Structure formats: C-alpha cells, structure tokens
Amino acid sequence: MAEPENDDTSCQPGPLAGAAELHEPLLVVEKLDKGFRLNDGSTLLVLKDFSLTIRDIKDKPQIVSLLGPSGSGKTTALRIIAGLDEPTAGCVLLTEGAGKPPRPVRVGDVGVVFQRYPLFEDLNVFNNLIEPAVRSGMSRQAAKDKAAQLLDEFDMLKQGLAWPMQLSGGQRQRVAILQQLMQDRHFIILDEPFSGLDPVNIMNVIELLTRTANMHTLNSFIIITHDVTSALIISDHVFLLGRERDAKGQPIPGARVMKEYDLIAEGLAYHPEVEDLPRFSEIRKEIKLVEFPKL
Amino acid sequence: MATAASKIFGGQPPKGAYLQAVRLIGNPGAFVRANLILIWLALFVLVWIFNPIKAMPYPSEIWQTLGEMWRLQGSQGLVYNTYVTLKLNVVGLLYATIISLVIAYLSVVPLFQPFNKTVQWLRYIPIVGFNLVFLTLFTIGWPMKVAMLTVGMSFFLVTSMTGVIASIPPLKFELARVLGYSDWQTFYRVIVRGTAPQMIDMIAQNAAIGWVMITAIETYNRTEGGIGSQIYAYSSINNLPAVYAYLIVIGVIAILEDWLFVLLKRALFPYTTVAERA
C-alpha cells in the first residue's frame, strides 16, 4: 500500500466517479497517505486514508471548509489537492464539467490563495491580475476588462496602479484572491484566510467570500481553517480533520476526514443571520468541546 | 570636568545621559544633513592640506599635475588613458554581466549546477594567477585584457547572482505554477524578471571590484596604455602627484558609474523605490 510514489494505475477514477446526476462529484480525494521524512531518519505520517468528495450544487454558491486544529495536516492536504506535492499514496481526481470523465489533478487546475498572500512584487495590481490570465490563454483585452470589473467588485479600482508593496494586508489578500479568480477554474483553495485578523475583519472577509461565491457560482471555494465559528458561518459543508485513537486513547498517526457536516441539510447554509440559530450554537459547541479535543 | 553630557544636560548628567548625548551629537541639523557628503569632503581636504605628515602630495600639487596631464597629447595624456581604461571597464563589465547571468540562471538546471559551483570556487584564485593561461589563449593587449577582466569579474558576479537566485522564496515559484505558468514562463517571471533589480545591484557592486582588477591587469598589459599602466609608470619614477591624480580619476569615474546604476534601477524598476522608502 504505502508506495513511495503515486503511480498512475492507482489513480484511475473509482466507482464514485460516475455517481448521481444532480450532485455530480467535482473533486474526489481518494485515500491519500502522506509521510514526511524527518531529520532523525524516521517517517512522520501526517495524512492516512484522507478522503473527501466535493459535489456540485446546481446554481448555488459553494464554500466548503476543511477544519482542523493547528498542526493537523491542513496545509499538507492543501498542497496535495493543488498538485504542488505528491502524495505517498492515493490520488486527487477532478471533473472538468458535466459528462467529462474525472482525471488526476495537475498544478494549475486548482487555484490557491497562499497564507501570506504572495504577489509578483514587480507588477502593479492590474498587471498582477492581467499577466497570469494572458499567460494562460485569455486575450489581453478580455483580461483587462475582467480585471477592471473584479477590482470594481472588490472596491479596489483605486489601487489598480499600486505596487503590491503599497497595499495594506487586507488589500493584499483581496488582490491575491482576485488573481486566482481571473482564470476560470472551478476550485480555489484558501489557506487560513482568517488568521491574524480581528473579529471585524474576519466578518469582512466572510462577507467578501460569500459575495464572491454568490456572484461567481462557477467557482467553489475550499477554505482551510482552524476557526470553528467562521467555518460554520461561511460554509455549506464542513470537513473535520482528525486522527483515530487507539485503545489507550493515544492518537494514531495520520489524519483523515473524521466527520462531515452538511450545513445545507442542517438548514445552516445560505442563511444571513446563521449565528442566531440555536442549531448553529449546538454544532459549534459539539465541534469545540467534543470533536476538537479528540483530534 | 565638562563632558558632552554634562554640558547638554547641565550639572550632574542623569542616567543614560551619555548615550543620549551621543545620539544628539550623531543626529545633525537639517543643513548638515543636507550637505553631509560635502561637509565630510571639506573636512577631508582640510586635514589633507594641514596634515603635518607628508604621506600624500598636497591637493594643489595634484590639481596642477592633473592640468599638465590634461594638456599632454597622445598616449601620454589623461584623456587618452582614461578613455582606454573606461572602454576596458565598460566592455569587460558587459561581457561579465552576460556570461554571469547565463551561468547563474543555469544554476536552476540540475545538470549545470556543478559547472556553476566550479566557477564560484575559482574566485579564490587571484586573477593574475591565470596570466599564463590567458597568454596562450590570447595575444597580449586588448583581447587579453578584456578576457582577464571578464573572467575575473565573472567569478564574483556568478557567486553573487547565484546567491540572489537561491534566495528567492519557494512560494514565488509555487504562485507562478498555481497560476498556470509553464516552466519557461515561471523561469522568466520569477527568476529573470523577479530578480532584475537585485542583479543591477550586483553588477554595480562588481563594477567597483572591477576597478581593482583593471589597474592590476593594465600593469601586466602595458602596450596600449591605460590608467593602470600610467600609474605603474609614474610610480616607478616616483611621481606621486600623478599617481594620486589618476587614483582620483578612478574614484570619480567609479562614483559616477555607481550613480548611473542607481538611476538605471530606479528608471527601470520604479517599485524598488517604494521598497527603499518602506
């Protein structure tokens, strides 16, 4: 099972691939293992049997969260889903549209907003949006129009000619998100978009992402976070990352998705005042007090 | 005893007063700040003129000699020799820049890494140590001088340029890849464009190192003249004012050159001025 490299025969579409029509799976992560060689020569198993499926929701915005405490392997999972790192075993499959067969993910298929919002420092905000889009085949005029429209939506038109170095942290984050939105890719993963923000700005980012998801229903957002409340407010599905325990209660190495909350079924998705609902508090309490300590 | 601190604070200096006094003295007024270089230069000239130990010729002597050298015609003159040296400097720098950039860029290709490493190691060997090699490869004179300067500067440039490339955060490459850049596009975007201003800094730095090499190289290849050969000739007949006159010429050219690189960097990459202010 634990082969060093992800060989192609193991990465064929599984039975999940051809499932239901209304909820077609768009992204299937199948039994990922990921180990790191440590400096003392031993191997640290970070992910073990990590699987998740993200299905299409017709004409609805889609935001899912991967929730787990610090050090649980969220960034590791993100890097594999984005194709930046190879898993030790397992595979990530992507469907490009209705009726098309799933195929293994490649770098560039999935957009990534990295934790520290890197941008090309030598390009101004406009060109940070336009250049990557043109490189990947968009016409210059179309890219210009789209960049102007997106900047306007995000209230950033004034900063169009600014160098990244001249942006505030929040503005930088927005440009990093827009840069990924420029290209028509279905999935955009955000690594810890709420970290280091005060409560007011967390609400701003939640509002911004929700608005974006509503305007661009072709895009799905995968949010990686350890912030339980924000994850519950923003998502329609929450995947809880954690580890199994042995008989003595010790964690067994290797995290996987332990629990999935379908917030649509719970009536907690697409609800403006979701925080006021009793069910919201219940689930939050459950995750904070029961699930998180186990992880 | 009136120390600086007690003068400033009056009577018994409070705790930490000495440090504060030093800070005050080290923090000049607006006029001094605006003319800092000129003031230091004036101080230097004053010390030079009134220096009781006559290790250097006086400014007046040097100034006079400069005038004489300016009027000298042909291969003896200031203009001709400065031109010869400046030409060598510019051509050598140009070749060294191109060669070093290519070798430094190649350092990202595993196949060429040993080559890059070897070139970096060679910088520990004095350039004149390669004299015989150059003599067999080139005829003495212009080609050999250019080759020596180019090779000598390249050893240093390759090292510093490779260092610049090695210090690019991996995240920059990943950003480009995630945005769908191909390998070549990533190379151009992150390595070539991303490090261009730092490369200009490195070239400017090495142009300065180059002046040390030029005088040595021109001392070995005297047929064409040049500042190095003139310094050698003048010091062998103990004409110190002329030697210092040429040293000052080198200093002025080097400062102007450095200033040109700063202007070039600001004009080509305006975002670096933002970084400087931040």
Ligand SMILES: Nc1ncnc2c1ncn2[C@@H]1O[C@H](COP(=O)(O)OP(=O)(O)OP(=O)(O)O)[C@@H](O)[C@H]1O
């Ligand atoms: N390249 C690596 N080499 C060795 N160990 C690694 C490497 N990358 C990650 N790890 C280990 O894998 C584990 C999970 O790391 P990861 O960065 O995925 O956590 P995370 O869930 O993103 O945490 P955080 O919320 O703090 O960002 C950690 O124990 C970390 O030490």
Ligand SMILES: [Mg+2]
């Ligand atoms: Mg992380």
